[in-house]
Amino acid sequence: MNSHNTNKNMCKxxxxxxxxxxxxxxxxxxxxxxxxxxxxYLKDPxxxxxxxxxxINPTKSNKQQIAxxxxxxxxxxxxxxxxxxxLEENGxxxxxxxxxxxxxxxxxxxxxxxxxxxxxxxTSIVHPLARIGQNVFIGPNCIxxxxxxxxxxxxxxxxxxxxxxxxxxxxxxxxxxxxxSEAHNFxxxxxxxxxxxxxxxxVIIGENxxxxxxxxxxxxxxxxxxxxxxxxxxxLVIIGANNIIGENCAIRANTMxxxxxxxxxxxxxxxxxxxxDQIKIGSNCFIGMGAVVTKNVPDGETWxxxxxxxxx
Amino acid sequence: MNSHNTNKNMCKxxxxxxxxxxxxxxxxxxxxxxxxxxxxYLKDPxxxxxxxxxxINPTKSNKQQIAxxxxxxxxxxxxxxxxxxxLEENGxxxxxxxxxxxxxxxxxxxxxxxxxxxxxxxTSIVHPLARIGQNVFIGPNCIxxxxxxxxxxxxxxxxxxxxxxxxxxxxxxxxxxxxxSEAHNFxxxxxxxxxxxxxxxxVIIGENxxxxxxxxxxxxxxxxxxxxxxxxxxxLVIIGANNIIGENCAIRANTMxxxxxxxxxxxxxxxxxxxxDQIKIGSNCFIGMGAVVTKNVPDGETWxxxxxxxxx
Amino acid sequence: MNSHNTNKNMCKxxxxxxxxxxxxxxxxxxxxxxxxxxxxYLKDPxxxxxxxxxxINPTKSNKQQIAxxxxxxxxxxxxxxxxxxxLEENGxxxxxxxxxxxxxxxxxxxxxxxxxxxxxxxTSIVHPLARIGQNVFIGPNCIxxxxxxxxxxxxxxxxxxxxxxxxxxxxxxxxxxxxxSEAHNFxxxxxxxxxxxxxxxxVIIGENxxxxxxxxxxxxxxxxxxxxxxxxxxxLVIIGANNIIGENCAIRANTMxxxxxxxxxxxxxxxxxxxxDQIKIGSNCFIGMGAVVTKNVPDGETWxxxxxxxxx
Numbered sequence: 001m002n003s004h005n006t007n008k009n010m011c012k013x014x015x016x017x018x019x020x021x022x023x024x025x026x027x028x029x030x031x032x033x034x035x036x037x038x039x040x041y042l043k044d045p046x047x048x049x050x051x052x053x054x055x056i057n058p059t060k061s062n063k064q065q066i067a068x069x070x071x072x073x074x075x076x077x078x079x080x081x082x083x084x085x086x087l088e089e090n091g092x093x094x095x096x097x098x099x100x101x102x103x104x105x106x107x108x109x110x111x112x113x114x115x116x117x118x119x120x121x122x123t124s125i126v127h128p129l130a131r132i133g134q135n136v137f138i139g140p141n142c143i144x145x146x147x148x149x150x151x152x153x154x155x156x157x158x159x160x161x162x163x164x165x166x167x168x169x170x171x172x173x174x175x176x177x178x179x180x181s182e183a184h185n186f187x188x189x190x191x192x193x194x195x196x197x198x199x200x201x202x203v204i205i206g207e208n209x210x211x212x213x214x215x216x217x218x219x220x221x222x223x224x225x226x227x228x229x230x231x232x233x234x235x236l237v238i239i240g241a242n243n244i245i246g247e248n249c250a251i252r253a254n255t256m257x258x259x260x261x262x263x264x265x266x267x268x269x270x271x272x273x274x275x276x277d278q279i280k281i282g283s284n285c286f287i288g289m290g291a292v293v294t295k296n297v298p299d300g301e302t303w304x305x306x307x308x309x310x311x312x
Numbered sequence: 313m314n315s316h317n318t319n320k321n322m323c324k325x326x327x328x329x330x331x332x333x334x335x336x337x338x339x340x341x342x343x344x345x346x347x348x349x350x351x352x353y354l355k356d357p358x359x360x361x362x363x364x365x366x367x368i369n370p371t372k373s374n375k376q377q378i379a380x381x382x383x384x385x386x387x388x389x390x391x392x393x394x395x396x397x398x399l400e401e402n403g404x405x406x407x408x409x410x411x412x413x414x415x416x417x418x419x420x421x422x423x424x425x426x427x428x429x430x431x432x433x434x435t436s437i438v439h440p441l442a443r444i445g446q447n448v449f450i451g452p453n454c455i456x457x458x459x460x461x462x463x464x465x466x467x468x469x470x471x472x473x474x475x476x477x478x479x480x481x482x483x484x485x486x487x488x489x490x491x492x493s494e495a496h497n498f499x500x501x502x503x504x505x506x507x508x509x510x511x512x513x514x515v516i517i518g519e520n521x522x523x524x525x526x527x528x529x530x531x532x533x534x535x536x537x538x539x540x541x542x543x544x545x546x547x548l549v550i551i552g553a554n555n556i557i558g559e560n561c562a563i564r565a566n567t568m569x570x571x572x573x574x575x576x577x578x579x580x581x582x583x584x585x586x587x588x589d590q591i592k593i594g595s596n597c598f599i600g601m602g603a604v605v606t607k608n609v610p611d612g613e614t615w616x617x618x619x620x621x622x623x624x
Numbered sequence: 625m626n627s628h629n630t631n632k633n634m635c636k637x638x639x640x641x642x643x644x645x646x647x648x649x650x651x652x653x654x655x656x657x658x659x660x661x662x663x664x665y666l667k668d669p670x671x672x673x674x675x676x677x678x679x680i681n682p683t684k685s686n687k688q689q690i691a692x693x694x695x696x697x698x699x700x701x702x703x704x705x706x707x708x709x710x711l712e713e714n715g716x717x718x719x720x721x722x723x724x725x726x727x728x729x730x731x732x733x734x735x736x737x738x739x740x741x742x743x744x745x746x747t748s749i750v751h752p753l754a755r756i757g758q759n760v761f762i763g764p765n766c767i768x769x770x771x772x773x774x775x776x777x778x779x780x781x782x783x784x785x786x787x788x789x790x791x792x793x794x795x796x797x798x799x800x801x802x803x804x805s806e807a808h809n810f811x812x813x814x815x816x817x818x819x820x821x822x823x824x825x826x827v828i829i830g831e832n833x834x835x836x837x838x839x840x841x842x843x844x845x846x847x848x849x850x851x852x853x854x855x856x857x858x859x860l861v862i863i864g865a866n867n868i869i870g871e872n873c874a875i876r877a878n879t880m881x882x883x884x885x886x887x888x889x890x891x892x893x894x895x896x897x898x899x900x901d902q903i904k905i906g907s908n909c910f911i912g913m914g915a916v917v918t919k920n921v922p923d924g925e926t927w928x929x930x931x932x933x934x935x936x
Contacts (some may be wrong), residue, residue, distance in 0.1 A: 047847050110675055125452055143453060143470065160470050162487075184524060184546035184565060196421065196522065196544075197420070200909065213806075222354050230817050235808070235840050239755075248816070250808070254880035266816070274566070289900060290898050290930050292602035306617070341877050384908075453759070493836070493839075499726045501730075505872055510737050513668075526800075528860065530859070535671050567878055568895050570895060586895055607914070
């Protein structure tokens, strides 16, 4: 029913040789014999057993010790671990790679994530004029307006997509996210009373974008709000109206981006940040946790604090 | 299905003369001939064409240039634009008004917003003892407790209204908003363990109030939480238990207002602000973005920062 | 339909003697005659009448005056109020206790809260392999994955529980809360593009935990996210992946806790706080409103500000 990735629901058996084959030339060297080692889990150190595929974080200082003490039989590591007598005698297998965490992430996605079966849950309501691509999963209790949805899109459930939203291929949207609601835009009328400036624009979500649980992407006022390819939006984020957010950015949880903000590519906005309307943030920037950004941030800079200032 | 305002779904044709008639004596002067000019859109400058009704923001420095370069035929502007030869030769029509943005907002609401057809979506669940006014739209997947809802109310969808909530006329509530949940109120029992102080009160939402997507208005503990007429609440806002919020306020996105806070009229709380419980904020105040307000704020003052201090 | 606590829907009649009996030896002394006094409400001072059970907050300076002026007949107070002639002549009854607020909270829970009738609302979808305990209430529009839910659990409505979530006994979850979604965890691939590290872990919610409206408890990456018994989570809170939160904590509204944070017991995190990933916060700590915590906080300390510093 829900598209949940998990250690616990896997049916097919996984062997270390399958993983060696999958990694191909990312495996620089194999110590020990990978034949007949069955793997069932990816787990944290406090919890693992002989059926766990373990990995050694290259930033740890006691890597050799971790490798020799783990209960796991199969270990992915950088080359600065020695295939010691202890490892050999215990029948451990060491796969040497350049980036163990990246390899584990790839393995997790390829072997340990439950496959999503495309389809529209019967409780979801899809506008008859919505255009839905191939291989799309729409979970329970979704409301899909007159939208355009690409291929291989996953809406986990309880999502609300207003009319005219465009979702490109390979987008993943978690429970409770809302795409296309109006942001806050009011003008004072002759009597000083708030009059809503209605939002007539829409939202375009690029390829491979992820929108986390209960996040909101506001529609534009007179044009579009645009999220670039590969950008990842965490939980309870607000993307304001008319934002133009570049590619491969990370917008972390609880961040609030006001209207008409422009962000370049590969920029990271740490959790609980707030960005004032009209602000331009460049590419390859880092905005610190809890920052309140009230000035433009040039390419490549790190800004932190409330109000945010450049970190030197 | 959803009550979406949009450029793209309009059926009836719109002519500039209809708009001139609608604005009445707000039009101070007309340069050029408004006959037979058809309008299809309100759009931003980078996107507009001859069917767009354009407007010139009075705060811009290069207003004359904007007017002469726009592809639009019809332009709403203040009187400091000259009806130059260029404008005349290109057949442009200039409507001179005092407040172009306010006029555009009125035109957008009157001509470019899809009409909401009253009714209760079949997937919504309304308590049999709820009292629902005339001309009410209740979108999909709403849960409506034993509430009282006035006339011309729009609940866009996926809204959760607890029992005893009172919603007055012309209120608009966006997707995912929750009205009447309990806030956080615990007492320590004899063993030092948290015991919930249950919330027995309710919520009264005044006329013309707007509640943005996924915002929460908590019910009162032993009395009511009260939102004054014309107050506009943005997205992912928390209104705490027993708040008394005045009229025509703007509570911007991601703001958290703790319990028993009192706010006067016409006050603006900028995004991502936090207000401590029991605080009194006066009328006509401005609380800056990301402010953390821990002291009372007298009428008319601007407070900013964490902790917030008066701006002089 | 919804599990709403309220003054207004009670059917059974309540008499002061029932309350005296319920409180037992928590009542140190009774002034006046409690016979035949009927009680209908718990209300705030501005709103009460002779059918209200009133109480005097011990922190008030004018307690005697409040007691003598209240319209209520029955008053719960500490012993520093004198049973004056005025009180006696007006037929007031004074119950003397050590902690009036705690007594009122207990009375509210026992007498003034509508009983929840167990059952699963017909619009909710429960995975066929979910294990649901005794006496469980699942309100409308819930999505319950392959979870384990204990006894006496209340899910108010519109809740989304991903697969593998474990909810222990006496847990209460308010509208819109999401348990078990993925947090934000990405690695850069060879091309510098964000690749999701899928979350294969789950969530364990301890006994007597409360999760407020629209809060999110993220599932762990390779192990569990764990919320200790009696911990109370307010509204729009984010609990990050792999958090280990102790017992009897209070996590106030709009707080964002990043991944792999550890918190001890009896700690209070005030509203709108942000905690950096990997941080350890001890037991009996207090984190101030709007704090941004970037360093470990030892037991018993109070930290405030952005960035947070120890309060001396």
